[in-house]
Amino acid sequence: MAVPRLFAATSIVSAVAVGALLAGCSASVNVEKPELKMSAEKLANLVAEKLAATANQPKPNVTCPEDVPAKVGTTTRCKLTADDGSTLGVTATVNSVEGTKMNFDIQADETPTPAPS
Template identity: 35%
Template sequence: MTRRLTAVALAAGLTVAVTGCTKSVPANDLEKQVKSGLTKSVGQAPDSVDCPKDLKGKVGATARCTLKAEGKTYGLTVTVTSVDGGKVKFDIKVDDSPKS
């Protein structure tokens, strides 16, 4: 899995529906969507994904998260690519190397 994570560094076009006037993706929903998107891209689920903050529903907004796979921890960046009503689309970029 670790090799596949570095080979597939970008999962594009994930969409999350948000409600309310705040237009942000709650951290726990973001974690689920990131894990699901990476699973689809790589073919195997990471052990865990942790996003400590909500993702603002604004184009260009970013969130830093971490994922664990096969005993290694990687950083990743989630970037909002579009917002359409209550739907936020974003891309995921996994860091090339695990954290030290």
């Protein structure tokens, strides 16, 4: 029984470390002009790439619930799911739009949610 708990604790510590590293990160991406929004899948990929680069780790599993319009101040909550099932919330906020380029601030929560038992 101690081994699964140790593994879960290690995964949660890793998720917290990723969260600590992401404080104040930002990223940008070009979007298609007709819809002037970014798809949920594209945003999830952008967030995952930023997390991986910041933490020098493999790209994590990130999902975002909805497409994001190219409007400054628009915020969405994405979710990083660790291999053990624990999760970490990530907020992505549009901080500027330059033509078809959207710039985001990405902020991870400080505390992960443990995996269901």
